[in-house]
Structure formats: structure tokens, C-alpha cells
Amino acid sequence: MSSFQIEGGRRLSGSITPQGAxxxxxxxxxxxxxxxxxxxxxxxxxxxxxxxxxxxxxxxxxxxxxxxxxxxxxxxxxxxxxxxxxxxxxxxxxxxxxxxxxxxxxxxxxxxxxxxxxxxxxxxxxxxxxxxxxxxxxxxxxxxxxxxxxxxxxxxxxxxxxxxxxxxxxxxxxxxxxxxxxxxxxxxxxxxxxxxxxxxxxxxxxxxxxxxxxxxxxxxxxxxxxxxxxxxxxILPDMIEVGSFIGMAAMTASEITIKDVAYNELGIIPDSFRRLGIQLEQRGDDIFIPYQKNYTIESFIDGSIMTIADAPWPGLTPDLLSVFLVVAAKAKGSVLIHQKMFESRLFFVDKLIDMGAQIILCDPHRATVIGQGNHLHLRASTMSSPDIRAGIALLIAALCAEGTSTIHNIDQIDRGYQDIDIRLNALGANIKRI
Structure with missing residues (x-):
């Protein structure tokens, strides 16, 4: 069984093209x-x-x-x-x-x-x-x-x-x-x-x-x-990869361009990231994410706490909620993540809590994230990937953390992300496959 060793704290730069869906x-x-x-x-x-x-x-x-x-x-x-x-x-x-x-x-x-x-x-x-x-x-x-x-x-x-x-x-x-x-x-x-x-x-x-x-x-x-x-x-570009790269850029304060994303097929995904305060710009069929020192979660018009929930298309795909959850940990403000479809998909949050994130798991379907902004300093950790989407969320957290983290059971990540270590290393990451 393979593992990743990830040196955290490195900013990424350049362009990346999503795989087929x-x-x-x-x-x-x-x-x-x-x-x-x-x-x-x-x-x-x-x-x-x-x-x-x-x-x-x-x-x-x-x-x-x-x-x-x-x-x-x-x-x-x-x-x-x-x-x-x-x-x-x-x-x-x-x-x-x-x-x-x-x-x-x-x-x-x-x-x-x-x-x-x-x-x-x-x-x-x-x-x-x-x-x-x-x-x-x-x-x-x-x-x-x-x-x-x-x-x-x-x-x-x-x-x-x-x-x-x-x-x-x-x-x-x-x-x-x-x-x-x-x-x-x-x-x-x-x-x-x-x-x-x-x-x-x-x-x-x-x-x-x-x-x-x-x-x-x-x-x-x-x-x-x-x-x-x-x-x-x-086959279309993979919208889950596109969303993963948006979140990864924001959380590591990186400036990257995601190429050939089939923007018109992304639905509510770009605007959902904007609700977390993440800036992104459509350039033709590419998405440009600029360097952001910090990002602030919006609230609803009446001032109530923002909720991000999955729903059947054209609602937000459930496969990205793990990414939204980890990215919200470094935002300013609070958000409720409501995963309606799968009752075990949020159980990986204990690993993020161990790293220093402030997250309350309310029940199997809901987690409240108290974003700490630049006050969040995630600690490196050793963890195991329980599924594809939690695996990419843990990888994003490890890229942001101080020190070297290890993720075991990365076969789960490989099930959904093609050569993710090679492609991210080309952007400046330091990920070693063990």
C-alpha cells in the first residue's frame, strides 16, 4: 500500500489541466x-x-x-x-x-x-x-x-x-x-x-x-x-478536479490557472467558492485564481450563517463538500457544511481537528467550520485516506500545514485523481510517493 509524504507550506504557481471526468x-x-x-x-x-x-x-x-x-x-x-x-x-x-x-x-x-x-x-x-x-x-x-x-x-x-x-x-x-x-x-x-x-x-x-x-x-x-x-x-473535464484545484489554490495562497475547464458545465461550483470569499476569474475556458492573503466567508442577506449543502444538479455536487469543508477552515468566518447524501462522508474531520482546524461535527451529515483565517496554522500529521474525496481534502490540508505530513492508503486518491503527485509537483509542491 502506497503513501504520500507532503512538505507543507509551499505556494504553487503555474497552470494545470483537469483530467477527463x-x-x-x-x-x-x-x-x-x-x-x-x-x-x-x-x-x-x-x-x-x-x-x-x-x-x-x-x-x-x-x-x-x-x-x-x-x-x-x-x-x-x-x-x-x-x-x-x-x-x-x-x-x-x-x-x-x-x-x-x-x-x-x-x-x-x-x-x-x-x-x-x-x-x-x-x-x-x-x-x-x-x-x-x-x-x-x-x-x-x-x-x-x-x-x-x-x-x-x-x-x-x-x-x-x-x-x-x-x-x-x-x-x-x-x-x-x-x-x-x-x-x-x-x-x-x-x-x-x-x-x-x-x-x-x-x-x-x-x-x-x-x-x-x-x-x-x-x-x-x-x-x-x-x-x-x-x-x-x-469526455468532459472533471468538475471535481476543477473544484479541488480552486480550493487548493486558495488554501495555499497560490496563483494558478486551471486550463480547459468547460466552464459552462461547472454549474454552481464557481459561485459556491465565491461564497467562501475565494476570488476566481473566467478567462475564456480557463479559470484564473489569484494570490489571496486571506478570504472571508459571506453570510446570507439576513446576516445568518452561511450554509453550503449538496443537492441534485443543478445544485452543488456532493463530491466537492469535503473540499469546501477543509478550505473553509482557513477562511474568516463560519459556515455549516451539510452533506445530505452519505452519512459517513464527514467522518474524516477528526483528522483535520487533530491538525488544528476548528470544526464541530454536529451529526453524520453536518459539520460547522469556524474559520480562523490567517490565525490557522495547521500542524503536520500522519493520517489515512478513507475515500477518494476525503483523500484529496486531506492532501489539500497537508499542502497548507507546517512540516511534513504522511497520508497512507493513497490508492483511494489514485482511484479518482490521475498522477496527482506528479502534476502538483510541477506547480511547486513537494509530494513524495512512498
């Missing part, structure tokens, strides 16, 4: 199973979760050709469904939560799928009900084998229908959508997720010959087709 990559790569024709996808991030999914598809019989560092061509013309019965498939797919999104494509094209209970971050319960209920409504039957800890899904025929999702789940919407594109008749999905990454999946499927309307809204209408074709698709 992890969350989009996991969706569109699963979609290649919907056709026997070639699909080329570019700007794929070279990170563990994505690489593991690509490897899993290769083991399933998908022909995969790496065109260059971030471009792959997939051809799923010889999918081996017998592989789904093997122990190798069970162990690989169980450790990768994104593998659940192979269910929709497999059921749509082959009429059956098998999936173990998926893994991923240890951030509390993450229900699959939305995925399964939606695909059931299209005509699939689910059976859970408790001894094998796997779901077996079969569908003799998928038929379009109306459904109202109980939550605007991004991966749930993606999974149902990929099943519905080849269902007979018309499917209407209300309360659908509408994140940019889901919009990207819709655009890719339409390029393959699907008939999806309402893209970008929470009401999707899908007219089923019998066959899908190949296409070319480019």
Missing part, C-alpha cells in the same frame, strides 16, 4: 456493451477505477485497443456471458462500484446480467433500489442470491413505460437509460438526474442511434430502437 467515463465505457460496432472514446482519465472497469470489460470479451494515452476503441462483438459466472468476475466487479452500470446494457442487449454487491468508497449506505426498480419496471426480473452475494437479472423482453424515480440518482438514471434505449415502445423517466455527465451519456447514445429527448432536464423520453451503432465520443 471519472463519473462520465464509468458511464460511457459501460455503454459500449450496447453495440457490436466500434466505439472510440477520448479524454479517458488514467485512474484506478476507470482502468479496472476497462480491464473488466476486456475480461468479458470486449476487444479493446488503446489508441493513445487517453483514447481507447472498444468493440463488444464477442461478449462472453459465461465469464459472469466466474469467481474472477465476482472479485473484480465486487471491488468496483461502477460495475453496477453494466446491468442496463447487458439486459438491454442480451436479456440477462449478473452482478455482485458492488464496492467503492466506504461512505455509508449507497442504495441500488433506484437502479433495480427502474429496470424491473421495464420488464426485468431480479433475484438476489445471499449465499453468493450477487444479483441475477433476466428479461425476456423489455417494454417502455412511465416511471418516477424515488431519487435523482446519477448512476441509477444512467443504468435505466441504457436499458430503456433498446426497450420496445416509449419510456418516460421523471425525476431523472440531469448532471452534465448524464447529458454526455445521452449525447453519446443519440450519436449511436438512440432516440432520447429532454436531455438536460429531469424528464427524459426514450423511444426504443432495435439496434445501436458505433460512434466517437469525448
Amino acid at each position: 471519472k463519473n462520465e467515463a464509468l458511464q460511457v465505457i459501460c455503454a459500449v456493451l450496447l453495440t457490436s460496432e466500434s466505439i472510440t472514446i477520448s479524454n479517458i482519465p488514467d485512474i484506478l477505477d476507470v482502468n479496472n472497469l476497462i480491464s473488466l470489460l476486456g475480461d468479458m470479451g470486449v476487444d479493446i485497443k488503446r489508441e493513445n494515452a487517453n483514447t481507447y476503441t472498444f468493440k463488444a462483438d464477442k461478449v462472453n456471458l459465461d465469464y459472469l459466472q466466474t469467481e474472477d468476475f465476482y472479485s473484480k466487479s465486487a471491488s468496483l462500484r461502477g460495475s453496477v452500470m453494466i446491468v442496463g446494457p447487458l439486459v438491454a442487449r442480451f436479456g440477462k446480467a449478473i452482478i455482485p454487491k458492488p464496492g467503492g468508497d466506504k461512505i455509508g449506505r449507497r442504495r441500488l433500489d433506484t437502479h433495480f426498480i427502474g429496470i424491473q419496471k421495464l420488464g426485468a426480473e431480479f433475484h438476489y442470491d445471499p449465499s453468493a452475494k450477487r444479483y441475477e437479472i433476466e428479461a425476456k423482453k423489455l417494454t417502455g413505460c412511465y416511471m418516477l424515480l424515488d431519487e435523482a440518482s446519477v448512476t441509477g438514471t444512467a443504468n435505466i437509460l441504457m436499458a430503456a434505449v433498446m426497450a420496445e415502445g416509449i419510456t418516460t423517466i421523471y425525476n431523472a438526474a440531469c448532471e452534465p455527465y448524464l447529458q454526455q451519456l445521452c449525447k453519446m447514445l443519440n450519436a449511436m442511434g438512440a432516440k432520447i429527448s429532454g436531455v438536460g432536464s429531469n424528464l427524459l423520453t426514450i423511444e426504443g430502437v432495435t439496434k445501436l451503432n458505433g460512434c466517437q465520443h469525448r
Whole structure:
């Protein structure tokens, strides 16, 4: 297991380009199973979760050709469904939560799928009900084998229908959508997720010959087709990386430029950082963050304490709340961070408290941060990354701290951030991979 040693207190400077979006990559790569024709996808991030999914598809019989560092061509013309019965498939797919999104494509094209209970971050319960209920409504039957800890899904025929999702789940919407594109008749999905990454999946499927309307809204209408074709698709920049770099620049009092961010797809993220008092400027499709000696948290118009909470798109993505929490510790003023979706995602704050941050964990979903401004002098610490997003928050804290910190279990960070140590060292950081 690898670790990072981080020398804190160094200012960063220069420019950095975000990787392709992890969350989009996991969706569109699963979609290649919907056709026997070639699909080329570019700007794929070279990170563990994505690489593991690509490897899993290769083991399933998908022909995969790496065109260059971030471009792959997939051809799923010889999918081996017998592989789904093997122990190798069970162990690989169980450790990768994104593998659940192979269910929709497999059921749509082959009429059956098998999936173990998926893994991923240890951030509390993450229900699959939305995925399964939606695909059931299209005509699939689910059976859970408790001894094998796997779901077996079969569908003799998928038929379009109306459904109202109980939550605007991004991966749930993606999974149902990929099943519905080849269902007979018309499917209407209300309360659908509408994140940019889901919009990207819709655009890719339409390029393959699907008939999806309402893209970008929470009401999707899908007219089923019998066959899908190949296409070319480019993945968006990762908005989570963009937000992480904004927070990192502010907390280390650095001046950096984030290149090619697809600014119009960032939604409320830039303004949410401005609420913490962080200055940032759009320059074309880049974001420039100037040097700031300090930054002050705004209050609401009536003078009440600022609250930053996650919400379905176009609200603030939950994947950035860990970054907002750590960055607020060095702001002037107080803020309530409300993580509504995952009940364990804020539990890493004890590590920040040990470093000197003033944070009150109110309950599993809420933390009050009392920002100390330039009076905050974080102490170096030895800690372990519990999940991807907490890991990047701890890395930001370590870059700001006095002395040398160590972060263990950085495989969690590598799951979501490509060569993060190399890229930050190019900006002036001193991060050693041990």
C-alpha cells in the first residue's frame, strides 16, 4: 500500500489541466456493451477505477485497443456471458462500484446480467433500489442470491413505460437509460438526474442511434430502437478536479490557472467558492485564481450563517463538500457544511481537528467550520485516506500545514485523481510517493 509524504507550506504557481471526468467515463465505457460496432472514446482519465472497469470489460470479451494515452476503441462483438459466472468476475466487479452500470446494457442487449454487491468508497449506505426498480419496471426480473452475494437479472423482453424515480440518482438514471434505449415502445423517466455527465451519456447514445429527448432536464423520453451503432465520443473535464484545484489554490495562497475547464458545465461550483470569499476569474475556458492573503466567508442577506449543502444538479455536487469543508477552515468566518447524501462522508474531520482546524461535527451529515483565517496554522500529521474525496481534502490540508505530513492508503486518491503527485509537483509542491 502506497503513501504520500507532503512538505507543507509551499505556494504553487503555474497552470494545470483537469483530467477527463471519472463519473462520465464509468458511464460511457459501460455503454459500449450496447453495440457490436466500434466505439472510440477520448479524454479517458488514467485512474484506478476507470482502468479496472476497462480491464473488466476486456475480461468479458470486449476487444479493446488503446489508441493513445487517453483514447481507447472498444468493440463488444464477442461478449462472453459465461465469464459472469466466474469467481474472477465476482472479485473484480465486487471491488468496483461502477460495475453496477453494466446491468442496463447487458439486459438491454442480451436479456440477462449478473452482478455482485458492488464496492467503492466506504461512505455509508449507497442504495441500488433506484437502479433495480427502474429496470424491473421495464420488464426485468431480479433475484438476489445471499449465499453468493450477487444479483441475477433476466428479461425476456423489455417494454417502455412511465416511471418516477424515488431519487435523482446519477448512476441509477444512467443504468435505466441504457436499458430503456433498446426497450420496445416509449419510456418516460421523471425525476431523472440531469448532471452534465448524464447529458454526455445521452449525447453519446443519440450519436449511436438512440432516440432520447429532454436531455438536460429531469424528464427524459426514450423511444426504443432495435439496434445501436458505433460512434466517437469525448469526455468532459472533471468538475471535481476543477473544484479541488480552486480550493487548493486558495488554501495555499497560490496563483494558478486551471486550463480547459468547460466552464459552462461547472454549474454552481464557481459561485459556491465565491461564497467562501475565494476570488476566481473566467478567462475564456480557463479559470484564473489569484494570490489571496486571506478570504472571508459571506453570510446570507439576513446576516445568518452561511450554509453550503449538496443537492441534485443543478445544485452543488456532493463530491466537492469535503473540499469546501477543509478550505473553509482557513477562511474568516463560519459556515455549516451539510452533506445530505452519505452519512459517513464527514467522518474524516477528526483528522483535520487533530491538525488544528476548528470544526464541530454536529451529526453524520453536518459539520460547522469556524474559520480562523490567517490565525490557522495547521500542524503536520500522519493520517489515512478513507475515500477518494476525503483523500484529496486531506492532501489539500497537508499542502497548507507546517512540516511534513504522511497520508497512507493513497490508492483511494489514485482511484479518482490521475498522477496527482506528479502534476502538483510541477506547480511547486513537494509530494513524495512512498
